Amino acid sequence: MNDEERELDGGSGGMTRAAFLAGAATSAVAATAAALAPLKDVTDLPSLEEFLQQHYKELTPEDKAAILERISKQVEKDYGVRPNLTDQPPIPGVEFGYALNIGRCIGCRKCVYACVKENNQSRDPQLQYIRVLKMRKGSIDVETSDHHYEGQVPEEGFYYMPVQCHQCRKAPCVKACPVKATWQEPDGVVVVDYNWCIGCRYCMAACPYWARRFNFAQPEIPAGELNPDMGYLSNRPRPKGVVEKCTFCLHRTRNGKYPACAEVCPTGSRKFGNLLDPESEVSQIIKNKRVYVLKEEVGTLPRFYYYFDL
């Protein structure tokens, strides 16, 4: 060993290993404690009941009642409004379908905001279920579409194609979910249990229609704007870190009403109804109009149809 190395190795002037380890361990513990400091800002840790809540399909009616009450209390605490929170079951003999008149839509985006308002979507960060694509006439390639148009609509030479969840019969998102937090209801609506989703976002990767949104932060809704008519599987306020999506407003539609986007459309381009009823608007449209589905080649069999007049 030469002098330099002896110097580096401490020679006899260094310290014992025990003393070194004691000092190193103490300072490492201090650094670790400081590293954990951001955890003091955690405000949304789940309560024990919430943490232990079972999967939706395992819940008894009593469990559900208790959960609805717990969530109602939380909403009342957070927003100062007592919500009318229900878990409306699907209606037997009903399968929801949607049809959108691609020739009539003028791209005004009222559906986007009616949906935001109805479904208590986060305002900031902004979260919207419906995206309206401004398409050049003569092309159905979404890659040439403009999502960020502004001003007067419709613009000459363009048509508009709103896209939202297509409630696919063969839904790739449902297949993807590792914990069955998202599934298809008997009336065809693909729902998410916000209390079960682990936030892995595999469903978002799987969806061919970009229909799913993730709560990257705690959603924020001004207290005065909260819609108090809520469904457990639809528009109740969501926690951060979970995925959400269009549910055809099932808290409305399972009570016989039109979804908010269909109700607001100023051109009447949005049509909604029961696919199993041959007299319903959607059945009539499929029967009489020229209908197509988006990305048919992916084989998802959507319940959302685009149509145009002859």
Next chain:
Amino acid sequence: MINDLKDYFVFVGRCLAKTIEGDWRYFLWMTALSAVTLLGLNAYCKQFASGLMVTGMSDQVSWGLYIANFTFLVGMAAAAVMLVIPVYVYKDETLHDVVILGELLAVAVIVMCLLFVTADLGRPDRFWHMVPGIGKFNWPISMLSWDVIVLNGYLALNAHICGYLVYMVYCGRKPAKMWYLPFVFIAIFWAISIHTVTAFLYVGLGGRPFWNSAIVAPRFLASAFTAGPGFLILTLQFIRRLTKYQVSDKALMMLRSIVQVSMVINVFLLFCELFKEFYTDSAHVASAKYLFFGLHGHFGLVPWIWTAMALDAAALILLVLPLSKSLKYLDLACVLAIVGIWIEKGMGMVIPAFVPSQLGEIVEYFPTLNEWLICGGIWAFGLLLYTLFLKMTIPVLTGDLRPAGAAPGGPH
């Protein structure tokens, strides 16, 4: 029985005691790794408190660096099998002494994989929903549920094989074949399966044309069998320089052949994929175009992928030339190949599938500092873990650590 158990705990205790022995080099190395790990831990605490908004991910690009690193590391873990196959299938003893080191690497790397997946979760507090039996496991439908099973299974298999073999060396007993051979052979298939399942995670998505290609699994395996043994070539040289453990040049050269062949296959498969994308030139080429040439004025990944291409090409040339029989050039080739594959398979595989989005929107992904810190932290923690594993096992393998009373012997 009780005594056996006692002996085992004494063994573990003595191994652990070895981790606080060492000179200043060892302690500074561990300090550096702990410091980076803590930076990652701090960054993760911030993410836990504020949500994934501290990352660069968005609704359009919903997976980023975490899943990219995860994908790369699953490959590293699977690569342990490339040491096992020659030894146990072809009875070629060249690599016999380094098999354990490869499997230890697999254990450390799988832990990193699991940490990367956890870092990516929006609700890590709900991890138990994924535990079969008490949660609600979407098996066998969801590819992600398969991944949870194969990764944890692989971790258990390798932990068992390493633990058992090392303990037998410590005791100076001959390992009983029934306690490790079946596991070794299962682990061989299992290693292929972890990377195949991870590939299927992507391949199975019809809505993502960039991933929806049958060649992804073979590509993953080829790149894994390049990067994994490449990493071991570097590690083994450190080990033989810093410890008494003997690693022969012959073993390194055998690993070189593995890396060499895998790299050739890897580049060939990449070429096949690129031919299909660009020659067909269908609408589905958009993601590949974005990756290699930029799309509509967006060039986020272009510098990355060309760096990777240059590194891959340089590594390939070095590896096929006899030049890389010299360790200096072999090391260089390995470093180039590892970095190249990390980019190509991570950022280059995961991100472009999201650009353009399913609705044709181009939203780019820029990892934030916080995200890089978390990734760095997990990498440092993995290296820390591997260092500890080596620190625990190498004294056993060199015969320095033996049961009290037994005479210290040579390597088994």
Next chain:
Amino acid sequence: MKRIPLWAFGACVGTFLLLAVVFAADLIGKGPGLDDIPPLKPEYYDTAAVRKAPSKMLFDGAPCSSCHEGLEKMTGDPKEQGVFHEAKKLKHGRNQHCFNCHHRADPTNFADFDGSPIKLADVQLLCAKCHGTIYRDWNNGSHGRRSGHWDVAKGGPKQTVCIACHDPHWPVFKQLEAAPAPHTNPRTRGPGPKHEAAGAPGAHGGES
């Protein structure tokens, strides 16, 4: 036993203590924050129809009978006769004549093919004279706005009459101001070029 040099101890403890300070003072930032997004305006989600369908036949607020008394047939084109109706802008396909729709003898009603009157309340029958297929679609729900209930058992849909959306004298849908474009996520704004959407005019031939 080898001893550990003091400088190594200093480096180790120093690193950890430095880290503790960095963490405690939160010196490493959190990355981009949120933008201010303007609040929703009620008009973005107003469910009212684009125009109000009149319930009574009025002109400038006055009933037809205040000028047109009796049921004697009017002749010629009222627009050419000055006074009031000439200001009415008519841009409805090939219809250049008031009495294509309005009843010659009975200005509070419209005229069917055979000259029998159509009441304002049944205005869709007037429109159906030319727009037969649209009328069919309107009846089965594939044309026009519906609101209320899709479920007939719960009350059924409320149909919106033609003239609640279309100005009968100028029926083409007028342009509207679109509600705001989606907000661009601040996290996705990298150092690269400005993130205008693909296909935005100018981006790649969107206007051609």
